[in-house]
Amino acid sequence: MKSLQLSGSxxxxxxxxxxxxxxxxxxxxxxxxxxxxxxxFQADERAFKPIIFTPNAHIVEVELSGKTYKTxxxxxQFHKITDRLIHADFLEVIDGKAIxxxxxVRLNGQSEGVKKGGKLVLKQRKLKARGLANVLPDxxxxxxxxxxxxxxxxxxxxxxEGVTLLNAKNVSVVxxxxxxxxxxxxxxxxxxxx
Numbered sequence: 605m606k607s608l609q610l611s612g613s614x615x616x617x618x619x620x621x622x623x624x625x626x627x628x629x630x631x632x633x634x635x636x637x638x639x640x641x642x643x644x645f646q647a648d649e650r651a652f653k654p655i656i657f658t659p660n661a662h663i664v665e666v667e668l669s670g671k672t673y674k675t676x677x678x679x680x681q682f683h684k685i686t687d688r689l690i691h692a693d694f695l696e697v698i699d700g701k702a703i704x705x706x707x708x709v710r711l712n713g714q715s716e717g718v719k720k721g722g723k724l725v726l727k728q729r730k731l732k733a734r735g736l737a738n739v740l741p742d743x744x745x746x747x748x749x750x751x752x753x754x755x756x757x758x759x760x761x762x763x764x765e766g767v768t769l770l771n772a773k774n775v776s777v778v779x780x781x782x783x784x785x786x787x788x789x790x791x792x793x794x795x796x797x798x
Contacts, residue, residue: 612647713749717780
C-alpha cells in the first residue's frame, strides 16, 4: 500500500464544545486508536482531500509533535447538510498485526461478452480484505477479457497471496449480463441451427 502524509496537532480538550470550536477554524477533530492508547488530534480539513477522495486504499502517516503514526482511515463522518468532514477515525497499523480494510476493485481488458453485445456490471466496487499492511494492495486488479455473456467473477475466484478476502466466496464481483440486443442477435443463430 502507498503512503500519504497528514500533519496534525494534539488536542488539549476533548468534547463537543471543543470539537465545534475546532471545526469553526477549518480543522477536523480526529482520533487514532488500536495502539497502546487513544490519541486525539486535529488536522486541516483541506489535507483530507487526497486521503478520502481517492479510489485506492492507502496508509496514512500522521505526524504529531514530531512523532509519526502509521494508520489507515477507518471512518470519516460528514455533516448531513453541508457535506463537510466533521470527524475522522484512524486505526494504528502495528507491524506484524493484520488489519482489515476495504480495497477497491479495478477492471482490466475488454470482455468477450461485451463485444457480443452483453452488459458489463460491476457489483462490488470494494472488497473487505485482511492482511499485513505491507502485503495489502492499493486495489484489486481483475482481468475481465475472458468473461462471456452469463459469466461472472466471484470473490472465491480472486486469489491474492497473503491476503484473505472477507466477503462471502459466492458473491459476484463483476458479471456480463445479456441484453435485448444480444438476445435478438442470438435468436436468428439459434433458428439457423434447427
